[in-house]
Amino acid sequence: MNQQRRSQGPLLRFTKMHGLGNDFMVVDAISQPFRLRPDMIRDLANRNFGIGFDQLLVVEPPGLPDVDFRYRIFNADGTEVEQCGNGARCFARFVRDQRLTNKKVIRVQTAKGVIELRVGRDGMVMVNMGVPELNPPAIPFAADRRKDVYTVDVDGQTVELSAVSMGNPHGVLVVDDVDTAPVGTLGPKLERHPRFPARANIGFLQILDRSHARLRVFERGAGETLACGSGACAAVVAGCLRGLLDHRVEVELRGGKLVIEWQGEGTPVMMEGPATSVFEGQLRLPGDSGSRRRKGSGRPHKQRS
Numbered sequence: 001m002n003q004q005r006r007s008q009g010p011l012l013r014f015t016k017m018h019g020l021g022n023d024f025m026v027v028d029a030i031s032q033p034f035r036l037r038p039d040m041i042r043d044l045a046n047r048n049f050g051i052g053f054d055q056l057l058v059v060e061p062p063g064l065p066d067v068d069f070r071y072r073i074f075n076a077d078g079t080e081v082e083q084c085g086n087g088a089r090c091f092a093r094f095v096r097d098q099r100l101t102n103k104k105v106i107r108v109q110t111a112k113g114v115i116e117l118r119v120g121r122d123g124m125v126m127v128n129m130g131v132p133e134l135n136p137p138a139i140p141f142a143a144d145r146r147k148d149v150y151t152v153d154v155d156g157q158t159v160e161l162s163a164v165s166m167g168n169p170h171g172v173l174v175v176d177d178v179d180t181a182p183v184g185t186l187g188p189k190l191e192r193h194p195r196f197p198a199r200a201n202i203g204f205l206q207i208l209d210r211s212h213a214r215l216r217v218f219e220r221g222a223g224e225t226l227a228c229g230s231g232a233c234a235a236v237v238a239g240c241l242r243g244l245l246d247h248r249v250e251v252e253l254r255g256g257k258l259v260i261e262w263q264g265e266g267t268p269v270m271m272e273g274p275a276t277s278v279f280e281g282q283l284r285l286p287g288d289s290g291s292r293r294r295k296g297s298g299r300p301h302k303q304r305s
C-alpha cells in the first residue's frame with residue numbers, strides 16, 4: 001500500500017508533434033509543474049518502452065521583457081541543448097493550439113538568443129533562426145582560423161567539413177549522394193570527435209543545383225533523424241559560403257522539404273516548413289525519485305498540418 005502510494009506522482013499533460021518526421025514530446029510548463037531528470041527524459045524518449053521522440057520541447061514563461069515564451073530543448077539522451085529548428089515550428093503551432101497566445105508573430109527566448117516564429121494562414125511556420133556564427137566557440141578549431149572548409153582526422157582518414165553554429169554546433173560535409181553517404185558510421189564518430197568538445201550535429205549535404213539540395217543529419221544526442229531544421233540552415237549557410245548554393249534553397253530531407261533563405265554574412269537565416277500535431281496524452285510521473293514506474297494514456301486526434 002505504502003509502496004503504491006509512493007509511485008503515484010502527478011499527471012503530466014503533453015502533445016506529440018513532428019516537423020517532417022523529426023518528432024517531439026511538447027510540454028506546457030506554464031500551466032502545470034514540470035521537472036524531469038535526464039534519466040526520465042531518456043526513458044520517455046525510448047521508442048519501445050516510452051513515448052518515443054527525438055527531442056522534448058518545454059514551453060516556459062519568458063525570462064526577458066520583450067519575449068513571449070522561453071523555449072527549452074532536451075535531446076533524446078537527456079541533454080539540454082540550445083536550438084531546434086523543427087521544434088521551433090512545432091512550438092509556434094503548440095502555443096497557438098493550446099491558446100497560450102493568439103499572436104501571429106511570437107518571440108521566443110532560447111539558450112542562445114531570441115528567435116521569431118511566424119504562423120502562416122496555410123499552417124506553414126516561418127522561423128527567423130538568427131544570424132549564424134561562422135567561427136563558433138563551440139567548435140574551437142573554427143575559431144582558430146576562419147575559413148569555409150576544415151579538415152578533421154577520423155581513424156586516419158581526412159574528412160573535410162564546414163563548421164557553422166545556429167546556436168547549436170553543426171559540421172557539414174558535401175557528398176555526392178546522400179543515399180550512399182556513411183551517415184550511420186561517420187556521423188557518430190564526428191558527433192563525438194575530440195575536435196568538437198561540445199559534440200556536434202553532422203550534416204551530409206548533396207547539391208542538386210544552386211537552389212536544390214538533399215540532406216541527411218546525424219544529430220547530436222538523438223542519432224539520425226528524418227529531418228533537422230537547424231541542420232538545414234547550417235547546410236545552406238555552408239553551401240553558400242562554399243559558392244555552391246544561391247540564397248534561397250529547397251532542402252529535401254528524408255521526412256520532407258524545407259525552404260531556407262540566407263542573404264549572406266551578418267544576416268539571419270529564415271526557415272519555412274510545416275508543423276504537425278499527432279496526439280495528446282498524459283502520463284503519471286513517478287511519485288518519488290527512486291521509482292521509474294510510469295503509466296500513460298494517449299488520445300489520438302485528427303492530423304492537422
Ligand SMILES: N[C@@H](CCC[C@H](N)C(=O)O)C(=O)O
Pocket residue numbers: 022054055075081082083084085086087168169201219220221222225227228229230231
Ligand atoms: N532536430 C533539431 C535539432 C535538435 C538539437 C540537436 N540535436 C543538438 O543537439 O544541437 C532541429 O530541427 O534543428
